[in-house]
Amino acid sequence: MQQNRILSIFETLARHQVEYLVVGGVAAVLGGAPVSTFDLDIVHSTSPENVVRILTALEELDAWYRHFQERRLRPDASHLTSRGHQLLMTRYGPFDVLGMIGKGRTYFDLLPLTVEMEVRSGVRVRVLSLEAQIAVKVEVGGEKDAAMLPLLRRTLEESRRRE
Amino acid sequence: MLAVGLGDMTPDGSDGVDVTLIRWMLSLKPAERLEQLEAFVDFVHEVRSRNAAEPDTLDLRNVG
Numbered sequence: 331m332q333q334n335r336i337l338s339i340f341e342t343l344a345r346h347q348v349e350y351l352v353v354g355g356v357a358a359v360l361g362g363a364p365v366s367t368f369d370l371d372i373v374h375s376t377s378p379e380n381v382v383r384i385l386t387a388l389e390e391l392d393a394w395y396r397h398f399q400e401r402r403l404r405p406d407a408s409h410l411t412s413r414g415h416q417l418l419m420t421r422y423g424p425f426d427v428l429g430m431i432g433k434g435r436t437y438f439d440l441l442p443l444t445v446e447m448e449v450r451s452g453v454r455v456r457v458l459s460l461e462a463q464i465a466v467k468v469e470v471g472g473e474k475d476a477a478m479l480p481l482l483r484r485t486l487e488e489s490r491r492r493e
Numbered sequence: 494m495l496a497v498g499l500g501d502m503t504p505d506g507s508d509g510v511d512v513t514l515i516r517w518m519l520s521l522k523p524a525e526r527l528e529q530l531e532a533f534v535d536f537v538h539e540v541r542s543r544n545a546a547e548p549d550t551l552d553l554r555n556v557g
Binding site: 366367484492 | 508512514515517518521524526529533534537
């Protein structure tokens with residue numbers, strides 16, 4: 331059984347200087363929302379330099395496509411340069427590497443909407459803000475996203491009350 | 494003595510969101526929030542793993 335170690339994935343990405351930001355359930359948790367999730371979702375920069383870095387990190391993480399359990403198909407540069415969603419399994423658990431989220435929002439579109447957080451001494455990550463998480467979910471409008479909205483909105487309200 | 498009615502222990506608001514959990518999460522640092530999530534996920538994996546292993550431990554020779 332693989333242990334889910336989100337922090338270990340963060341550390342690997344930091345070691346390889348990968349440019350990315352955290353979205354999805356882990357971003358919600360880091361923003362203070364009491365949700366649970368089993369995978370880490372990131373949006374990465376699809377610049378050629380960053381694709382090389384993330385490929386090296388994914389190799390170290392022993393990443394392969396979850397859909398093809400038997401074949402152990404691994405992502406390559408063409409996959410990571412695209413805006414598609416790479417749904418991977420790693421030695422530390424499920425890891426989704428996304429070229430975009432919502433209606434075509436890329437790493438560079440989302441970067442100004444992030445906050446930096448320390449997740450371990452010396453390990454800092456960029457996390458999509460609660461406001462932006464809500465905006466993206468409204469934009470997508472799917473059932474799963476709509477279900478999360480009340481919780482994210484209340485977390486944002488409470489968070490602002492504390493400031 | 495402070496009287497706490499049952500009404501005070503239900504989630505706030507009409508959206509059914511438990512604000513007490515949100516306040517607890519917000520009282521933690523981001524690293525501590527991540528620890529909580531990882532602890533939860535580890536626990537679920539452990540329970541699933543234990544239960545998935547159960548059929549293998551059954552000795553069918555003694556059944557019936």
